[in-house]
Amino acid sequence: MQIRPMRPDDAERVALLCEQLGYASSKEQVLRYHAGLAVDEDQTILVAEAPAGQVVGWVHVHGHHWLGGPSHARIAGLVVDQSHRGRGIGKALVQAAEAWALERGYQEVVLNSNVVRERAHQFYRDLGYAVVKTQYQFRKGLAAR
Structure with missing residues (x-):
């Protein structure tokens, strides 16, 4: 498994994975x-x-700056293809996002998870x-x- 920056030719697969996350998307939008x-x-x-x-997962991470508290990196989205879950891919993506954040001087990573995604909650706690x-x-x- 290789973790790397997204390329334009990944757009169609990334869009399909967005749908697995529950968000309609198109290759053009991506x-x-x-x-x-x-x-x-x-x-x-x-x-x-x-x-x-084949691209089997993605993570989107960005810097988050605001007046009300310290700057931090935010994981805006994470998905692993449903046929590849449970193999450590999500963990590798989160670790890559954390490394990206550390390289930019962020000392904290924040994320949101919908209340209905109980498996995701345990995944994040385990990390x-x-x-x-x-x-x-x-x-x-x-x-x-």
Whole structure:
């Protein structure tokens, strides 16, 4: 298993994995987002590539800066193909995200996990992450004026 930065030719597979995470995506959307990484060096998408060359997982990590507390790295998304779970791929991706954060001087990694993803919660606890709070997420759609 190789962990490496995402390349444009990974976009279709990354989009399919987004769907396994529960978020509809397209190759074009992933390509547009990936293109933005060229101008924002404070984030990356790392992929897990199986020996046969197929992308079987990804992690998106970025720097998070705000006035209300210390800066930290945030894992914005993590998914491993459902047919490859339980093989240490998720752990390797998280460790790669943590290494990326350390290289940039972040001393902490933060992530959110939906309350219904109980297996994911145990996975993160097993990696040394602790629940520090629960909260509600509010959303409002904005229409063009």
